Amino acid sequence: MWKTVNYAVQGRGHERDNIPCQDKTLVMAKNGVQVIALADGAGSARYSHFGAEAALNATGTFIADHFDILINSPDGVKVKEAIIQEAQEALTAEAQRLDCDYRDLASTLLLIAVKDEVFMLIHIGDGVIGYVKNQDLLIASMPENGEFANSTYFLTSPGVVAKTKLAKGKTTGIQGFVLMSDGTAESFYHKRSRTLAPALKKMIRWTALLSPDYMHSLIADSFNRIVKLNTLDDCSIAIIALSSGKDYFQLPPEEKCQLLGINPSYPLRARKQLERYDNILVLLQTPKTLPAVAKAIHLNRKQTRKRLKRLVETGLVQQKGPYYRGLDCQPKTNRR
Known part of the structure; x- marks a missing residue:
């Protein structure tokens, strides 16, 4: 049994400027598939918080509904195209609803889906995906930055399929995965050494052990008191961990x-x-x-x-x- 927890908090810069939190997270259980996902809305896009939420709902539902086909497909490009098309169609509909430009809804996308003993990973843009395997804390996917400093790729970017990371694999030996937006990564990811903070391993272990509500309260307290103080950006996280009460x-x-x-x-x-x-x-x-x-x-x-x-x-x-x-x-x- 996999357990999940997710949290997002408005950054200090957005609090100061009265801008909504542009980080959104999703946890979903459907058709035997468990999904965690995170989208970081582009700071330059005025409605990116709406775009991030629309993209998460569309991709999470699509992958949960078509997981077996996607995981068994030998053509990775077609899998990426199908997932991105679903997200972009949702963004087009959202742009019509808000009467705004499609690019005003730009966001990144980080997603893990698990069913039985296999998983799928999708990563577009910055942010970090980590995991624990055989008690080792490892990086599954590092940030993808654009041509210029502090730039990245979004679901609305031209040629986004080529910049999309896709991975599939067995969950054997894996205790859990963690998704982080770039704001959260400032506290838990060391860019120069490309290593993750040991605290993430503890968070995955606690997610496996504790009730979702109790774990959510612990993460909320930690993010509000400590993590958000290390950055001006919004901070978000999503964790999926293999349940184990024996760890106590x-x-x-x-x-x-x-x-x-x-x-x-x-x-x-x-x-x-x-x-x-x-x-x-x-x-x-x-x-x-x-x-x-x-x-x-x-x-x-x-x-x-x-x-x-x-x-x-x-x-x-x-x-x-x-x-x-x-x-x-x-x-x-x-x-x-």
């Missing part, structure tokens, strides 16, 4: 503290709190009621309820009626 017990204590909202400034207290949470997750490999959990961990019901509530929020525990159950979180066993 493999996390270092400092990551567990971050996930569970434990203050690490007091090490002894933090360690005791983590032990309580760990014990609860071990206990809940079989469903148990609140009184049973409280009795087992030697804690009053009020405090036990507080900890169970946090675990339910993270997605590590599910509640059904009076019963709580951990989601496939098992501690590592030592073997000799």
Whole structure:
């Protein structure tokens, strides 16, 4: 099972100039296909935020509806032409609706689609696509810049098919993919060394582990407090990760503290709190009621309820009626 999360925030430059956020993101599950996509509207195009959204909806739906044909086609050029034609037809219709020039809707496009054990990648313009395979953080597609500095290619650019990157492959060994607009890449992509920040690996791991709502709240907090301060541009991200509750017990204590909202400034207290949470997750490999959990961990019901509530929020525990159950979180066993 693949889990997704996406987020976009208006950049400080656009806040100052009262310009809408031109970054748009999409997550979609249809016909057994899961899609994440991101489009960064051109700053010079007045309606690019509308164009970005129209392009995402059109390409995401088209690929989900025709994935088997597209993935099995041996002709990569025809696949790119079909996808771009769908996007451009949507942009033409949007231009008519807004009574604007087609080029006023210019945007980039980054997309990953996954079905069963295969994936498809599409990349037009700047932004970065990364992935984790066999625990290594790698780059799947780097930014494509235009003839001049700070320029790139868009869906509305002449000859865009030739500038479109297409990749297909097996998902074997892949833990997840991440899409970033160029604003987000300023925090997570080092241009000179062409490397990604280790924090992305953590974000993919957490997406696989946590509930989508909880992960969304963590990313929103991080982007609003930190990421957007590193650039004037809009910032957006989309992640798809292979679900695995077992990863919790493999996390270092400092990551567990971050996930569970434990203050690490007091090490002894933090360690005791983590032990309580760990014990609860071990206990809940079989469903148990609140009184049973409280009795087992030697804690009053009020405090036990507080900890169970946090675990339910993270997605590590599910509640059904009076019963709580951990989601496939098992501690590592030592073997000799």
